[in-house]
Amino acid sequence: MSPAHSLISLRVAEKTAAADGVVTLTLRDPEGRRLPDWTPGAHIDLVLPGGRTRQYSLCGDRWDPYQYRIGVLREPAGRGGSVCVHDELAAGDTVAIGGPRNNFPLVPSERYLFVAGGIGITPLLPMIHQARLTGTPWRLLYGGRTRATMAFTGELAAHGDAVTLVPQDTHGPLDLPAALPRPDGRTKVYCCGPPGLLDAVERLCTGWPTGLLRTERFVPREQAPVRDAPFEVRLRRSDLTVTVTPDRTVLDAVRAAGVTVLSSCGRGTCGTCETTVLAGVPDHRDAILDDDERARGDAMFPCVSRACSDRLDLDL
Template sequence: MTMTTVDLRVVEKSPAAEGVVTLTLAHPRGQRLPDWAPGAHVDLVLPGGLVRQYSLCGDRWDSRAYRVGVLREPVSRGGSVFVHDELSPGDTVSIGGPRNNFPLVPAERYLFVAGGIGITPLLPMVHQADLLGADWRLVYGGRTRRSMAFLDELARYGDRVHVCPQDEYGLLDLDHRLGEPDWGRKVYCCGPEPLLAAVENRCAQWPAGLLRTERFVPKEQSAPVRAEAFEVALARSGRAVTVRPGQSVLDAVAGAGVNVLSSCRQGTCGTCETGVVDGVPDHRDSILDDAERAAGDCMFLCVSRSRSDRLVLDL
């Protein structure tokens, strides 16, 4: 089953930095859009069946418009090139969501670490933390100042924001910026894979829950735990299906007549999240943290598989 979408109109397209544009989207008849919270993203459905996820980076209190930032990818799969070269104000695009796999949870202190276009989900978090009067800092890295979006919006926060272009400061000094684990502080990080991997490595020995990351592309995975087929039982429908090697759980359950909403099919968007009643999932997504994986009470059917001979899903 494909996701439910709504058609929105591009009301503004503006350059935000070198290689970055923002799109402001609104309902053609001015209707209210679904509420969202910092960390949420939408699916942008483009011609040819392309679906891309973009973080909402506008004013969450504006119920009539969404804003997203789009980087022109050097090696594009077609989405960012279409947005930059073809999409114009007045055009209509389909939107799915919003959904939030990267929520801002209450904390006494926050450290936000952004790399490049990874600033987009963190921008509303900064606004929210400041509104709440929390103690927060943002460390924002990029190739050059010209390539770093929203610097004008961030300037009002003064020295809470540390802008660190690589051509001026080199790579981010994570040892200095992250320091030691602090139970009262949450660290949120989004950006390119080398930054995310470096932050995760630096925080590997920290207590669970202090670091939260979000990826725009799938994390590289090792081979599945099981090379052989396994059984999936569907608790609510009373059906059972065999998942063959190389077949996704999503496709297997669809073959049994049970359709699950899906979008990215890469384990990054969260659309196909499903509850696990029994069995041990082999998590292969790029969303869950270690504690959530250990809990084993949900999985993303597009990429994750099974460690046990049998899984029982809440379907």
């Protein structure tokens, strides 16, 4: 999962309403140059006016090398990024983007079940396109507050019975127990949406073999740290040792020691600050790694993750 850190400047070619409270941005190179390739599940870092950086899933055609498309839900109670996109950005404006990077890759399967809640539909759209290209059977269960708030329903209508739309105001909540397959190893489930949906799906899939369920969280799960005592972080390449106290992050401690680590979201969701662990046991607190990757313990995200052991040795 090596991150891509370089920024490029793109022009907002189109800004379109996709649903109540959702807009899409189509981004192109001002000189018409080809954009970096990407794969289903990838996202970009969007650098907004004032330097704020937010992550948005790519939801356009990955085989079109000249434009990116993202969908942005307006969140008035958020951190201001989505409101900026909705109220300030306009067609013709220039923005910087980083990436693409993919923490939610689509892996081969005999069939797929895609489960989306609200704006969580965005990373699943290119996955559906990929499944169709490879002739892999798939179904989509897509829920939202109302039909009017559910984006891309026009595009999805072309897929007929493979898509089940469930507006909560008229159909109630998603019937997850009925939708989820038996864990026979033949169907992989990809789910993206609000925390309540992801928590419910993960509960229902408790005990499944690793790799059959893959989720992407826009907000990491709340969890208490394993330890509340200070710990040491050894920076091997810099030949430095720093102490991380309970009131600061590993990233803050490392930067205070003068070591540069690129970071974007600061919440363990984007993957920009991924760091190799050489020794010690990380306390993983991100929303990126799966169970196998956490068990390996060879990478961590220092913006949120901490230590289970007294010391961590990092490749910094």
